[in-house]
Amino acid sequence: MSRIIEFQNVSKAYGDLQVLKHLDMHVEAGEKLALIGPSGSGKTTILRILMTLETINSGHVMVEGDYLWHQKVNDELVPASEKHLRKMRENIGMVFQQFNLFPHLTAIANIEQPQILIKGVDKSDATNKARELLALVGLEEKENHYPHQLSGGQQQRVAIARALAMDPKIMLFDEVTSALDPELVEEVLNVLRLLAETSDTTMLTVTHEMNFARDFADRVLFFEKGQIVESGPPNEIFKNPKEERTRNFLRQIIGEIP
Amino acid sequence: MNWSWKVVYDVLPQMLEGLVITVQATIIGALVAYALGLILAIMRMSNSRIISLSTYWISEFIRRTPLLVQLYFLFYVLPDLGIFLEPLEAGIIGLGLHFSTYTSEVFRAGIENVPTGQWEAAKSLNYRPYQTMRYVILPQAIPPMIPPLANYLITMFKETPLLSAITVVELFNAANIYSNSHYKYLEPMTLVGLFFLIVSVPSAYIAMWLERKYQRRYARNH
Ligand SMILES: Nc1ncnc2c1ncn2[C@@H]1O[C@H](COP(=O)(O)OP(=O)(O)O)[C@@H](O)[C@H]1O
Ligand SMILES: [Mg+2]
Numbered sequence A: 001m002s003r004i005i006e007f008q009n010v011s012k013a014y015g016d017l018q019v020l021k022h023l024d025m026h027v028e029a030g031e032k033l034a035l036i037g038p039s040g041s042g043k044t045t046i047l048r049i050l051m052t053l054e055t056i057n058s059g060h061v062m063v064e065g066d067y068l069w070h071q072k073v074n075d076e077l078v079p080a081s082e083k084h085l086r087k088m089r090e091n092i093g094m095v096f097q098q099f100n101l102f103p104h105l106t107a108i109a110n111i112e113q114p115q116i117l118i119k120g121v122d123k124s125d126a127t128n129k130a131r132e133l134l135a136l137v138g139l140e141e142k143e144n145h146y147p148h149q150l151s152g153g154q155q156q157r158v159a160i161a162r163a164l165a166m167d168p169k170i171m172l173f174d175e176v177t178s179a180l181d182p183e184l185v186e187e188v189l190n191v192l193r194l195l196a197e198t199s200d201t202t203m204l205t206v207t208h209e210m211n212f213a214r215d216f217a218d219r220v221l222f223f224e225k226g227q228i229v230e231s232g233p234p235n236e237i238f239k240n241p242k243e244e245r246t247r248n249f250l251r252q253i254i255g256e257i258p
Numbered sequence B: 001m002n003w004s005w006k007v008v009y010d011v012l013p014q015m016l017e018g019l020v021i022t023v024q025a026t027i028i029g030a031l032v033a034y035a036l037g038l039i040l041a042i043m044r045m046s047n048s049r050i051i052s053l054s055t056y057w058i059s060e061f062i063r064r065t066p067l068l069v070q071l072y073f074l075f076y077v078l079p080d081l082g083i084f085l086e087p088l089e090a091g092i093i094g095l096g097l098h099f100s101t102y103t104s105e106v107f108r109a110g111i112e113n114v115p116t117g118q119w120e121a122a123k124s125l126n127y128r129p130y131q132t133m134r135y136v137i138l139p140q141a142i143p144p145m146i147p148p149l150a151n152y153l154i155t156m157f158k159e160t161p162l163l164s165a166i167t168v169v170e171l172f173n174a175a176n177i178y179s180n181s182h183y184k185y186l187e188p189m190t191l192v193g194l195f196f197l198i199v200s201v202p203s204a205y206i207a208m209w210l211e212r213k214y215q216r217r218y219a220r221n222h
Helices: A043-050 A082-089 A107-119 A123-136 A152-164 A182-198 A210-216 A234-239 A244-254 B005-044 B049-064 B067-081 B087-112 B116-124 B129-166 B171-182 B186-221
Strands: A003-014 A017-028 A032-036 A058-063 A070-073 A076-079 A092-095 A170-174 A202-206 A219-224 A227-232
Touching: A003 A043, A003 A202, A017 A043, A017 A202, A017 A227, A032 A043, A032 A210, A043 A058, A043 A170, A043 A202, A092 A152, A092 B116, A107 A123, A107 A152, A107 B129, A123 A152, A152 A182, A182 A202, A182 A210, A202 A210, A210 A234, A210 A244, A219 A234, A219 A244, A227 A234, A227 A244, B005 B049, B005 B087, B005 B129, B005 B171, B005 B186, B049 B087, B067 B087, B067 B129, B087 B129, B116 B129, B129 B171, B129 B186, B171 B186
Parallel strands: A032 A202, A032 A219, A092 A170, A170 A202
Antiparallel strands: A003 A017, A003 A058, A070 A076, A219 A227
């Protein structure tokens, strides 16, 4: 296995608020990771840094062995240019809590457009791929619906298909079921379970659904105050957490006392 | 004071010619106001503070001074600097420039009302900045801009009599010239009012209809 993501001593602050403190973290290629922890602990920030939506203040982030936020110019590390960031972004896709589908485009056009514009795919190939992906997420009959004609769960599944269409090596899922009505949560989580089983894409998921994290993840990271408190396979973390802080968090969120 | 149909008959041809000029000045002036307004809006939203702030102050200056003074400047002062404009050219530039400072606010609000999640989704799919604007932001921003832009078109139409101050023979001036030489004011000025009403009232209703249409569409998407 090779390291596809590495955070080296990364710090990030919003003004006076130190969100990540000297964070070291690594992810192996193909790994399925669940990031759990209290709200405000910096989980979203980690995904946003990887998606280049948020800069870092110090340290280094490596993706596929290359600096994400820096580049080498004459053997010197300088802040990444927009061109470098564009190249790095090709590896990464993200699904957001609020779906963020393009409301003026139909479900299928949401999936076709980025393929055509960014990957230079032919329209007919883009359509074929979009149809395959809509079938994968169980929405083949909804291709001509606009986002506002779809339920939240359906919109989120289209958003997952849209991100997959770009063939990223790394997929980031930020609390993708938090904005959904409870009865729509499972249909989205089932798509993620399916992906975890069938695809070798590296996946990072921030979630508060502990049962789902258990099914989905090869490894669970528990965060608190911008630092990793504990990390391990779901069986260890959920059945036999070593840290008191992990135990407290799980007790609060699932009610049972591990 | 007696209404004379003969005067109406006499003045009408000149007034129709004036109306053509008025419509020309309004439409071309509005196109200038829209194009320049979009440029001002983009400059105002620039990341460079110098560009953003100087655009703000220039817009404020133009907006806070009377259009009439700006028209005088374009037509009577610029020649001292070696720039000579035809009356209608100066009028169109003046109208367009003045109202671009209003339309730019419409463009800016329209663009800023698109949720940040849309920008972030486009970035996460690796759209270039211009592709984000062209394929993601503007298609969502433009529909709600249409009603206020249509309203500025109507306002500009009503402001065109100011162009008479720089010798443009538009609808009002055509009537005025006739009035001053024949000492007949009742019929020409009544006709001016009527012409403006005939155009303004239906356009106002069209603008209101646009507003309802696009507000509904906008509400559905959000
Ligand atoms: N753009 C921002 N500006 C200021 N503070 C922010 C911003 N984004 C996040 N924060 C703060 O940073 C902290 C960590 O946020 P986040 O990464 O979203 O945590 P989590 O996803 O674990 O809930 C929170 O206290 C949040 O309020
Ligand atoms: Mg979060």
